[in-house]
Amino acid sequence: xxxxxxxRVLGQLTxxxxxxxxxxxxTFFAVEVLPGDAVVSSLSQDASDAxxxxxxxxxxxxxxxxxxxxxxxxxxxSGDLGTTARGQHIADLVLGRLPQTMLLGGTALVVTVLxxxxxxxxxxxxxxxxxxRAIAGTAMVALALPEFAVxxxxxxxxxxxxxxxxxxxxxxxxxxxxLVLPVIALALPQIGWNxxxxxxxxxxxxxTPHVDAAVLDGLSRRRILTHYLLPGAAPTIAAAAATSVGxxxxxxxxxxxxxxxxxxxxVLIDAVQHRDAPLVAxxxxxxxxxxxxxxxxxxxxxxWAGGGR
Numbered sequence: 001x002x003x004x005x006x007x008r009v010l011g012q013l014t015x016x017x018x019x020x021x022x023x024x025x026x027t028f029f030a031v032e033v034l035p036g037d038a039v040v041s042s043l044s045q046d047a048s049d050a051x052x053x054x055x056x057x058x059x060x061x062x063x064x065x066x067x068x069x070x071x072x073x074x075x076x077x078s079g080d081l082g083t084t085a086r087g088q089h090i091a092d093l094v095l096g097r098l099p100q101t102m103l104l105g106g107t108a109l110v111v112t113v114l115x116x117x118x119x120x121x122x123x124x125x126x127x128x129x130x131x132x133r134a135i136a137g138t139a140m141v142a143l144a145l146p147e148f149a150v151x152x153x154x155x156x157x158x159x160x161x162x163x164x165x166x167x168x169x170x171x172x173x174x175x176x177x178x179l180v181l182p183v184i185a186l187a188l189p190q191i192g193w194n195x196x197x198x199x200x201x202x203x204x205x206x207x208t209p210h211v212d213a214a215v216l217d218g219l220s221r222r223r224i225l226t227h228y229l230l231p232g233a234a235p236t237i238a239a240a241a242a243t244s245v246g247x248x249x250x251x252x253x254x255x256x257x258x259x260x261x262x263x264x265x266x267v268l269i270d271a272v273q274h275r276d277a278p279l280v281a282x283x284x285x286x287x288x289x290x291x292x293x294x295x296x297x298x299x300x301x302x303x304w305a306g307g308g309r
Contacts, residue, residue, distance in 0.1 A: 120198025
């Protein structure tokens with residue numbers, strides 16, 4: 001008999017995959033209804049009708065959209081993402097930009113988790129104190145700030161007024177200095193949200209019997225935090241961090257555009273401008289798959305932590 005925890009994880013896995021496929025279908029069809037044409041954007045204005053017809057047939061645009069989506073999704077599961085309207089291999093284009101986005105998003109996520117743990121720990125070490133109140137208020141403000149507003153403010157202050165950090169990354173995207181502003185712009189709203197989650201998760205653990213026993217034993221606050229509060233709060237903190245993966249990757253599209261960062265965001269913007277549905281869907285598929293893997297891992301951790309309940 002399959003254990004209850006395994007059944008739950010398999011059920012969550014199925015739901016995640018179905019959600020991803022549904023998202024891809026919506027994305028594919030949404031690009032189709034946008035004004036414009038991928039063939040028109042990929043050929044010169046003086047191209048003949050025969051050239052337009054030949055390109056349309058080569059791209060499969062003479063087929064119904066449902067048939068094209070089915071052909072594309074079947075290719076995805078076999079490892080073939082197809083070609084763009086301009087004849088480029090989508091896999092090469094997308095995978096070539098993926099490391100840049102992973103660098104930006106991964107760095108922002110690490111900064112988010114470390115900052116949230118540090119700030120949440122300060123709050124719980126002195127609950128109700130000045131630091132707790134200041135961090136809680138600042139976290140609320142940071143949570144409400146959209147990434148593009150943070151990015152614009154950072155560019156104005158540090159790149160234009162103070163001139164201490166570059167406003168655009170371009171080919172220097174892997175430079176630590178060039179990553180500072182994009183990473184802060186991506187991480188700051190997530191730090192606000194994750195700090196509140198960490199603070200609340202630690203607060204829930206404060207009233208548990210084993211924590212009360214540790215307090216009565218006279219253990220230091222830092223030891224109670226690291227050995228008693230953190231293990232119990234870990235599943236909630238992990239779930240918040242997993243959710244932030246999607247937010248970071250979604251916000252990366254805007255941030256990459258503002259900072260001229262050569263990642264998947266710039267590929268996605270260019271694909272939408274050229275009405276290239278397979279390329280848009282490929283970017284969404286790749287980022288969606290990454291987010292799905294992280295969420296599945298988080299589901300497994302929570303199922304394991306919850307035992308057979």
